[in-house]
Amino acid sequence: MKKHIIPTIAFALFTTSAYGQSMQVGFSNVTTVVPGGDIKICKARYGTGYVTSPHKNGAKIHKSSDKGHFIHITKSNVTLHHDVYVMANEYNMSYPGDKGEITAKAYVYATALDRKSGFSGVFSDGQCKGQLTISAK
Numbered sequence: 001m002k003k004h005i006i007p008t009i010a011f012a013l014f015t016t017s018a019y020g021q022s023m024q025v026g027f028s029n030v031t032t033v034v035p036g037g038d039i040k041i042c043k044a045r046y047g048t049g050y051v052t053s054p055h056k057n058g059a060k061i062h063k064s065s066d067k068g069h070f071i072h073i074t075k076s077n078v079t080l081h082h083d084v085y086v087m088a089n090e091y092n093m094s095y096p097g098d099k100g101e102i103t104a105k106a107y108v109y110a111t112a113l114d115r116k117s118g119f120s121g122v123f124s125d126g127q128c129k130g131q132l133t134i135s136a137k
Contacts, residue, residue, distance in 0.1 A: 087111070
């Protein structure tokens with residue numbers, strides 16, 4: 001079984017990246033983790049998606065969205081298994097209306113066939129979960 005670990009900086013360059021470039025993040029099938037939870041919270045947090053860009057503070061691990069999210073990349077792990085890219089990332093999130101306070105830790109698990117197709121997968125922040133796509137903007 002052949003497994004390659006791609007260093008974060010190489011992944012950033014390969015995918016036209018999570019760190020330096022704007023990314024389109026789309027969401028679908030968003031629901032609550034707990035049955036009967038408040039779906040309004042999830043819709044307000046994610047909607048159908050947003051565009052992320054490097055944060056104005058200049059830190060490579062910080063992103064902000066066109067809708068007011070603040071995203072701190074706490075872990076980024078991308079590996080190559082049999083020519084399929086596998087991503088498992090963790091983020092501290094601040095959502096629009098949170099006044100910049102970190103309110104959730106989000107987890108993203110996604111795959112891609114090549115750098116042009118973008119990633120697709122699933123996410124959860126402990127309260128909301130769903131499917132997502134990530135591609136260069």
